[in-house]
Amino acid sequence: MKARLPRSWMTVVVLTLAVIIAGCxxxxxxxxxxxxxxxxxxxxxxxxxxxxxxxTENIFPSDEAWEAEYKAVAExxxxxxxxxxxxxxxxxxxxxxxxxxxxxxxxxxxxxxxxSLLSDQDTRNGDRQAMKSRAIALYIKYGQLSAWAQPxxxxxxxxxxxxxxxxxxxxxxxxxxxxxxxxxxxxxLSEREEELMALTGxxxxxxxxxxxxxxxxxxxxxxxxxxxxxxxxxxxxxxxxYMRSPDxxxxxxxxxxxxxxxxxxxxxxxxxxxxxxxxxxxTVKARGYDSCLxxxxxxxxxxxxxxxxxxxxVNQNLPxxxxxxxxxxxxxxxxxxxxxxxxxxxxxxxxEFEYPYETAVETIIEALQPLGGExxxxxxxxxxxxxxxxxxxxxxxxxxxxxxxxxxxPYILLNYHGGFDDVSTLAHEMGHSMHSHMSxxxxxxxxxxxxxxxxxxxxxxxxxxxQNYILERTEDPEKKLYLLVEFLEGFRGxxxxxxxxxxxxxxxxxxxxxxxxLTADSLGAAYREIMKRYYGPQYVHxxxxxxxxxxxxxxxxxxxxxxxATSYCAASNIAKRxxxxxxxxxxxxxxxxKGGSHKYPIDMLKxxxxxxxxxxxxxxxxxxxxxxxxxxEALLGELGK
Numbered sequence: 001m002k003a004r005l006p007r008s009w010m011t012v013v014v015l016t017l018a019v020i021i022a023g024c025x026x027x028x029x030x031x032x033x034x035x036x037x038x039x040x041x042x043x044x045x046x047x048x049x050x051x052x053x054x055x056t057e058n059i060f061p062s063d064e065a066w067e068a069e070y071k072a073v074a075e076x077x078x079x080x081x082x083x084x085x086x087x088x089x090x091x092x093x094x095x096x097x098x099x100x101x102x103x104x105x106x107x108x109x110x111x112x113x114x115x116s117l118l119s120d121q122d123t124r125n126g127d128r129q130a131m132k133s134r135a136i137a138l139y140i141k142y143g144q145l146s147a148w149a150q151p152x153x154x155x156x157x158x159x160x161x162x163x164x165x166x167x168x169x170x171x172x173x174x175x176x177x178x179x180x181x182x183x184x185x186x187x188x189l190s191e192r193e194e195e196l197m198a199l200t201g202x203x204x205x206x207x208x209x210x211x212x213x214x215x216x217x218x219x220x221x222x223x224x225x226x227x228x229x230x231x232x233x234x235x236x237x238x239x240x241x242y243m244r245s246p247d248x249x250x251x252x253x254x255x256x257x258x259x260x261x262x263x264x265x266x267x268x269x270x271x272x273x274x275x276x277x278x279x280x281x282x283t284v285k286a287r288g289y290d291s292c293l294x295x296x297x298x299x300x301x302x303x304x305x306x307x308x309x310x311x312x313x314v315n316q317n318l319p320x321x322x323x324x325x326x327x328x329x330x331x332x333x334x335x336x337x338x339x340x341x342x343x344x345x346x347x348x349x350x351x352e353f354e355y356p357y358e359t360a361v362e363t364i365i366e367a368l369q370p371l372g373g374e375x376x377x378x379x380x381x382x383x384x385x386x387x388x389x390x391x392x393x394x395x396x397x398x399x400x401x402x403x404x405x406x407x408x409x410p411y412i413l414l415n416y417h418g419g420f421d422d423v424s425t426l427a428h429e430m431g432h433s434m435h436s437h438m439s440x441x442x443x444x445x446x447x448x449x450x451x452x453x454x455x456x457x458x459x460x461x462x463x464x465x466x467q468n469y470i471l472e473r474t475e476d477p478e479k480k481l482y483l484l485v486e487f488l489e490g491f492r493g494x495x496x497x498x499x500x501x502x503x504x505x506x507x508x509x510x511x512x513x514x515x516x517x518l519t520a521d522s523l524g525a526a527y528r529e530i531m532k533r534y535y536g537p538q539y540v541h542x543x544x545x546x547x548x549x550x551x552x553x554x555x556x557x558x559x560x561x562x563x564x565a566t567s568y569c570a571a572s573n574i575a576k577r578x579x580x581x582x583x584x585x586x587x588x589x590x591x592x593x594k595g596g597s598h599k600y601p602i603d604m605l606k607x608x609x610x611x612x613x614x615x616x617x618x619x620x621x622x623x624x625x626x627x628x629x630x631x632x633e634a635l636l637g638e639l640g641k
Contacts, residue, residue: 246349
């Protein structure tokens with residue numbers, strides 16, 4: 001998703017560009033999985049048919065066209081300072097400057113998105129990395145030259161702005177954005193201090209940039225023997241595929257090869273993660289927030305109560321996760337307990353769901369019929385317009401995301417192997433892209449994006465509807481058992497696992513805020529304690545697992561992962577009502593998808609009839625998980641397993 005923070009006047013969130021523009025890396029972080037063939041040789045991009053590559057030429061037909069637009073945008077950026085000292089002159093002058101911003105920022109974003117997509121499709125290409133660096137530098141310059149704007153604007157009494165909006169309907173369009181800005185007034189610094197904060201932008205991105213290059217371009221993984229005894233090339237993109245092998249030896253070898261390779265860089269990784277956390281602490285100290293968590297959530301007006309509700313409610317329900325692991329141990333006959341490399345293993349090894357890409361597209365279109373004709377027509381157009389970059393290629397960024405901006409079509413990065421998890425991931429990312437498409441087509445630029453807190457609802461709702469569609473049409477009891485376990489795995493990966501990651505992220509920030517050093521050993525100890533508590537008595541913790549945090553890019557996104565869990569809970573509520581045909585449910589959901597950020601995130605979800613200020617949606621989701629466990633155990637009994 002290209003989900004931005006709700007726009008305040010001339011706000012450029014340089015430090016989170018990787019999330020804002022490039023989208024949701026490795027979204028979902030723990031995808032549902034399925035038994036699929038071992039991955040083949042990773043191809044070069046030139047070997048892939050054009051219809052499976054995203055249409056970046058629709059952004060700029062050539063690099064020369066990008067250069068021309070880059071120069072034009074750079075000239076506009078230089079004009080920003082000319083408005084300094086004029087914001088309080090009149091309603092008309094303020095409106096003029098706001099409209100200038102609304103012309104400049106979409107073009108600036110488009111310049112960046114083009115370079116981001118090209119650099120991600122082949123991280124080995126130094127020229128593309130250089131273009132991306134230039135775009136980021138222009139973003140940073142814009143932030144520096146507009147640093148005066150928020151302090152100047154917040155010096156105008158809000159009562160005066162209220163009077164201006166009452167007299168000028170065009171200015172009243174910006175009411176929500178201005179309210180959001182003045183809400184944050186106490187954390188806005190002086191003009192010079194804001195300029196200095198903007199100047200730190202590129203330096204503060206070093207940790208995440210270095211991590212991205214280290215894990216996507218530099219780290220090389222060893223080969224292992226597959227289930228047939230053939231030597232196969234490992235890469236991190238295929239991690240979950242190998243974790244799904246029915247052969248425990250293959251799972252163990254792959255886990256130790258991949259996580260063990262990351263562990264070789266544990267000290268470097270600890271230094272990089274510490275650098276990211278320290279940049280968050282800098283924001284807290286400079287702006288006067290209470291904590292890193294409060295600072296991260298304040299930007300989108302999410303009360304810390306929402307985060308705490310998630311962690312507390314999940315911890316209260318950990319016996320359900322322990323029950324699931326006990327079931328896993330019994331079904332798989334793991335006499336020595338459940339190890340980390342067993343967590344994704346299928347209960348039924350012979351249930352293979354193979355989906356060529358075209359079949360996946362057809363299945364998703366049919367499954368999402370309950371969302372209505374408007375949604376389906378736009379989604380079909382997206383599939384036919386090369387929104388999606390489908391297959392893994394040499395040097396391509398791992399994971400999946402949806403990107404794009406106000407002046408472009410959506411763009412989806414996949415690494416499609418052909419299993420049920422890939423179909424689910426495609427539905428997930430299409431949910432992001434459809435959210436973007438509908439918001440941009442309905443809202444003015446200022447409200448055309450949406451908070452990441454809301455973004456994961458749209459993607460997860462698609463996944464849940466797809467899963468139910470396939471389950472309801474499966475009569476074979478063993479296949480139904482397989483899909484029930486897929487449901488359980490989806491829940492475990494998106495709610496329990498992301499809550500666990502969220503708790504780890506909160507813990508390491510608290511450690512750093514208390515002055516405790518973040519080293520490979522201290523990070524490993526923190527991860528170990530949480531992992532053992534979450535997975536319970538049947539789980540056997542191997543020492544290597546202490547290093548698993550290294551392979552999670554989300555820890556560089558500043559309290560991002562909790563949104564997967566809260567969104568799953570909200571989405572399961574919405575999907576349940578839509579599939580049940582509840583009157584008005586689809587219309588309420590479409591209002592949410594089209595709403596962008598014209599309200600605060602909590603209020604946007606209320607449009608879809610979900611209240612995340614309460615722990616009730618999380619508790620309701622836990623009841624869903626318990627019901628899936630009941631069905632799975634009953635079916636296992638019927639099958640004599």
